[in-house]
Amino acid sequence: MTTVLFIHGTGVREPRLTGLLDRIARGLGTVAPGVPLAAYRWGERYGAALAAGGASIPSGPGTGTHRSAGGPGDPEDVTEAWARLYEDPMAELALAAAGAAAHVTPPGAAFPDERPRALLTGLAARGEERAGQLGPGLERAAAELARSPLLSPAAEALDAGELPWVLARALTATVVAAALDAGEPVLADGDTRDAAVEALAARLGAVPAGTERGAVLGLVAGPFVRLGSRYAVRRRRALTDAAHPAAGDILKYLARGEETRRGLRDLVAATEPPVVLLGHSLGGIIALDTLISGPLPGVELLVTVGSQGPFLYETGALPTLVHPDPLPAHVPHWLNLYDRRDLLGYAAEPLFPNRAQDIATDSRQPFPVAHSAYWSDPAVYRAIGERLP
Numbered sequence: 001m002t003t004v005l006f007i008h009g010t011g012v013r014e015p016r017l018t019g020l021l022d023r024i025a026r027g028l029g030t031v032a033p034g035v036p037l038a039a040y041r042w043g044e045r046y047g048a049a050l051a052a053g054g055a056s057i058p059s060g061p062g063t064g065t066h067r068s069a070g071g072p073g074d075p076e077d078v079t080e081a082w083a084r085l086y087e088d089p090m091a092e093l094a095l096a097a098a099g100a101a102a103h104v105t106p107p108g109a110a111f112p113d114e115r116p117r118a119l120l121t122g123l124a125a126r127g128e129e130r131a132g133q134l135g136p137g138l139e140r141a142a143a144e145l146a147r148s149p150l151l152s153p154a155a156e157a158l159d160a161g162e163l164p165w166v167l168a169r170a171l172t173a174t175v176v177a178a179a180l181d182a183g184e185p186v187l188a189d190g191d192t193r194d195a196a197v198e199a200l201a202a203r204l205g206a207v208p209a210g211t212e213r214g215a216v217l218g219l220v221a222g223p224f225v226r227l228g229s230r231y232a233v234r235r236r237r238a239l240t241d242a243a244h245p246a247a248g249d250i251l252k253y254l255a256r257g258e259e260t261r262r263g264l265r266d267l268v269a270a271t272e273p274p275v276v277l278l279g280h281s282l283g284g285i286i287a288l289d290t291l292i293s294g295p296l297p298g299v300e301l302l303v304t305v306g307s308q309g310p311f312l313y314e315t316g317a318l319p320t321l322v323h324p325d326p327l328p329a330h331v332p333h334w335l336n337l338y339d340r341r342d343l344l345g346y347a348a349e350p351l352f353p354n355r356a357q358d359i360a361t362d363s364r365q366p367f368p369v370a371h372s373a374y375w376s377d378p379a380v381y382r383a384i385g386e387r388l389p
Contacts, residue, residue, distance in 0.1 A: 002274050002300075002388050004028060007040045007264065009281030009306075010249040017041065023375050024278075030378070031385025040267050042286065046260040048248025082193070085173035086180065089141075090150060093170050097153035113155035116163055119204050120146035123171075134172060134188045134196050135179035141171050164206035168197045250282055257319055261290040273298030274389045278305070281344060281371065285309045285318070288334075292320040295330040300389040302334045305374050306345040310336070314351060327355045335387055337380055339363050342370040359383050 006024060008017060017039065025037045050056075084091055124143035145151065145167065155163055172193055179187055188196070198206075253260055264286060268275055275298045279287035284307025291302060312318040321327070327334075334356040338345030341362065348356035361380055363373035374380045 002032075002035055002276055003271050004035055004037050004276045004278050004384075004388075005040060005268065005271060006037060007277065007279040007283030007287050008043060009279075009283045010247075011043075013043055013047070017043075020375065027375060027378075027381040028384070031381045032388050035388065038267075038271065040264050040283075040286075042260050042263055042283075043249065046252075046263060048252045079190075082173070085169060086177045089170050089173035089177055090148065092166050093148070093150045093154050096157045096166060097150045113152040116155055116167060116204060117146050117151060120151075120167065123200075123203055134175040134193065135184060137175050137178045138171065141174040141178075145170060145174075160205070161207055164201040164204035165197070167204050168200035168206070171200055172196050253282060253286065254317065254319065257286070257289065260286055261293060264290045265294075265296065268296050268299060271298070274300040276301040276303060276384075276388060278303045278384070279307060280305045280374070281307055283307075284336075285312065288331075289318065289320045291331045292318075292328055300332050301387060302332055303337070303384055303387075304334070304348070305337045305380065306339065306342050306371050307336065308344060308346055310346040310348040310351050310356075323351070327352050331355070333357070333387070335359065335383065337361055337374065337383060339365075339370045339374065339377075341365065341367055342374075343367045344371050 006021065008020065012020065021037060021039055028035055028037060088094075120142045124139050124146060154166065158166060175196075176188060176193065264277075268277075275296075277287040277291070277296075277299055279285070279302075284304030287302055288304060288307070288309040290296065291299065309318060313321055314323050316322055334348060334352065336348040336356050337359045338347060339361050341364075344367075347358050349358040359379075361374070361377055361383075363370050363377050365373045
C-alpha cells in the first residue's frame with residue numbers, strides 16, 4: 001500500500017507537528033481511506049537553533065538624543081511617527097482634518113487653504129532641490145496634495161505655524177515611501193529627511209528654522225507605536241526566539257542542507273514502497289532537492305504544496321539544480337499545488353513543462369493565512385487522492 005511521507009515546512013516543531021499530521025491524516029482519509037501517513041521530522045534534528053543562547057542578538061538602542069524635524073519628545077517615538085507616515089503619508093493631515101471644527105469664512109476673506117494650495121501648486125511646477133535628495137516624485141506628490149480634500153479642513157484646524165510643517169512631512173513621507181516601494185537601493189537617512197522637511201516647510205510658509213517646528217500631532221501617542229519597530233527592538237530577544245526557527249531553517253538548509261537530504265534518503269529507504277513525498281513550503285524544497293540529487297527508489301510521486309522550489313530554481317538559489325538545466329529523468333511525476341493568494345507558493349509547470357503539473361487552489365484566505373490553509377482545503381486532498389499510485 002502507498003505510504004504518504006510528509007515533509008513539514010519552516011519553524012514546525014512539536015507539539016504543533018502532531019496536530020498538523022492529525023489534520024492531514026483526516027484530510028487524506030476522505031479521499032484515500034487507509035493510506036498510511038508518515039512524517040520526516042527534520043526540524044527536530046537538522047533545523048535551526050540558537051546554539052549560543054542568542055548571543056548574536058544585540059541589545060536595544062540607547063537613550064542618546066538625536067536631532068529631528070518631527071518635533072519634541074522621545075526620539076524613538078518620533079521615529080515611530082515617521083514609520084506611520086511612511087505607511088500612510090496623509091495620516092497626520094487626516095488627523096488634523098478630523099479635528100476641524102465647523103468654520104465659516106467671512107465674505108471677502110481668503111479661504112484658509114487658499115495660500116497653502118497655491119504654494120503646493122507652485123512647488124509642483126518648480127520642484128525643490130533639497131527635497132530631491134529624498135528621491136524622485138516631489139512634483140507629483142505636491143500636485144496631489146494640492147488637490148487633496150484633506151487640505152481644506154486641515155488648514156482650518158491648524159494654525160499658520162503648524163500647517164507648513166504638516167504638509168512638508170506629508171510630502172517627504174510620500175517621496176520616501178515611493179522610493180521604498182520602487183525598491184530603491186539607497187534611501188535617505190534621518191538627517192537628509194529632516195533637512196528636506198525644513199526646506200519644504202520654508203517653501204510652504206513656515207517660520208524661520210530654529211523656532212517651533214510643530215509636533216508630529218497625535219501620531220507619537222497613538223497605539224501604533226506599541227506595534228512598531230521600537231516595540232519590536234525592545235522585545236527583540238523574545239521575537240527572535242519565536243521567529244528564528246522559521247528564518248533560520250531556511251538559511252541553514254540553503255547553506256548546509258546535505259544532512260537534511262541524507263536523512264530523507266534514509267527514511268525513504270526504510271519505508272515500504274510505493275512512497276509519495278508530500279512537502280509543504282520548505283519541506284517541498286527539501287523533497288525536490290533530494291530527488292534531484294539522486295534517484296530515490298520507491299518514490300513514485302512528488303507533491304509540493306505552497307513551495308518556493310520553482311522560484312529558487314529560476315533565481316539560481318536551488319542547491320541541486322541551476323536554471324536552465326532540465327529536471328533529471330529519474331525525478332518522478334511532480335504535482336505542485338499553490339493557492340492563488342499565497343505569496344509563498346510558486347508555479348512549476350512553466351519551468352518544467354511535461355514534467356510538473358500545477359494546480360491552483362483558492363482557500364479564500366488572505367496571506368499569510370493562505371500559506372497554512374491548504375490543509376483545510378478539500379480541493380488539496382482531492383488533487384492528491386486522484387494521483388496516488
